[in-house]
Amino acid sequence: MPDFGFDLLGTDGQARRGRVTTAHGTIETPAFMPVGTAATVKAMFPEDVAKTGAEIVLGNTYHLMLRPTAERIAELGGLHKFMNWSKPILTDSGGYQVMSLTELRKLTEEGVRFRSHIDGSYHMLTPERSTEIQHLLGSTITMAFDECTPYPCTKEEAEKSMELSMRWAVRSRDAFVKREGYGQFGIVQGSVHEDLRLRSIEALNGIDFEGYAVGGLAVGEGQELMFSTLDFTTPAMKTDKPRYLMGVGKPTDLVGAVARGIDMFDCVLPTRSGRNAQAFTRRGPVNMKNARHATDHRPLDEECPCPACTQYSRAYLHHLIKAGEILGMMLLSWHNIQYYQQLMQGMRDAIEAGSFEDFQAAFLEEYNGGDIAPL
Template sequence: MSAASQPVEFGFQLLGTDGAARRGRVTTAHGTIETPAFMPVGTAATVKAMRPESVAETGAEILLGNTYHLMLRPGAERVAALGGLHKFMNWPKPILTDSGGFQVMSLAGLRKIEEKGVTFRSHIDGSVHFLSPERSVEIQHLLDSNITMVLDECTPHPATHEQALSSMELSMRWAQRSKDGFKKRPGYGLFGIVQGSVYPDLRKRSAEALASIGFDGYAVGGLAVGEGQEIMFRVLEETVPHLPADRPHYLMGVGKPADIVGAVQRGIDMFDCVLPTRSGRTAQAFTARGTVNLRNARHQDDPRPLEEGCPCPACTSCSRAYLHHLVRSEEILGLMLLTWHNLAYYQRLMAGLRAAIEAGSLEDFVAGFHETQAGGDIPALG
């Protein structure tokens, strides 16, 4: 076998640091991911309002899919029979799949959590399903996910120390079972998830327990659930130092641009969030100058682009006036263009963070980011 045809091993290379911030590269069977990285959310095997080719054009190198939604519809076995998720959704690049735990806790009806797993009713048709750590890993294997997440219990917020302890310990037992059930293949990895709510001692115990089991990457879960940015940053400062430095660090479900910038400063490498796509569908655009609401009448006669210098079609081909018209007319093209813009903005932000870490100028980059955001949108015409 030639060297060129050797299977690619899953791995993480740390290319540089600036303070606690890290510049790295994740290698998978379906390509590499430059970190810090943002993963657009393709919950049901699609990034809403975007063609997969368009998502790639924004600079995205990895997408997130969801076990809960895909197991219910169209079914993991069906996706496997059709060639796996990459082929099914026409996305040849890497894919990470959420374990389904968060959706079971937040969307499913009449759920019952036991040591063996979770029994729940589908939010689609009320049918009864059972999800265990082993079944979650099996589903993700059938989907052909490059990064599989362990099944965990997403601890509700707020939670007492006793509640958070019990929940975290259950998640750690499930993490071991997920590891035992994972079928290791070249170019595919399994991530553990740190829990423990807002309690430093529990976060430390959880991180150390996962490190002793041994995973290809480590996620911080149970944040961005209403605790606020200040507490989230504190928890990261108390948690990330206990994660293995030679593995990627993933903050689940985050977030706003300022959340991402602050988390990168605290040692996080990977992010996902529905915010850029969901906001695009509600006429909210993210820009270097902050958030712009295209529903506002101030844009109706404005011939200028949404954001000067942005290479996305919303900015290179359309005026603010036209985007405003599309939004007010409830035309599908409007939400498509704003979704594209938001994903492009997020990818430009990540590229800027990577370049700043490489240059050792992250502090200046962050100061400039906050200054520009605080300055607000360009003045209205007239």
């Protein structure tokens, strides 16, 4: 079995082209991970997710520990077998979900005691328990347990939160069971403050994880502030380990973050948008509820190889959405994940060719140019 590793294959400015090697296969970076919160990418068959080019998906500790429980998944052979996905799986630690339960949780140095949103039962999530759950699931990449700093917050609050996350990072690492082909990522916190981010990076570097994530962004600060935070964060991060920006984002976010040295992403946006009639295309987002599509026989995007674009018209997709048919949600979800994977492939090719700056300019011009005119 191969050891967990990261090869930096090339750079173009700050943009990086790499490859992550794991027990469950390789991940070409920059990479986008479709989100499979409850052991499924919503409205998608696992084999169809793989057909889009996705090489890794994300699962969620919080949701899986409550239902069906990590212990049951372990008894059934682990998360890969349970959800019929043989490629790598990254599981987030549950910290973000628990922190969002403001009225249902109590935060202490030990961890977080919270009430289940499902049945009101009480649970305790600590760095040790989060790491244990992810081990039971058989996660290829385990995330350290952290507190996701909210935005806005005072600098004092951000500092206190970051320091707690760094103490939890040590405990998460101590609880991690090292084995060939599996890795654990630490999470950089510090809100939008340069000195706090740099202190967080220094603390995590001392722990020596297999990879490093940037957390606490895409939580309401806006794209401009997210980019400016990355501008001083990623240059301080290790170059020989993968860098993962959590919970991001829109296509323009992905391209801008790759330009700033990020390797991996996850976001619910492609599938959530697909279930809500929004399609992402190279000409920008398209709302398939709009009446202008009702008689349009053209494909959603003539250059997209997904079934929604190659087998059906805009008029049919519009009809499915208006009729509330599940197939409409399935097709738009597939299309959006396909679009995201094509975007990542385009960035990988551009970095290899040394033309990322031109790629970014052309992408933004077309994406911001608007959809094709109605018939």
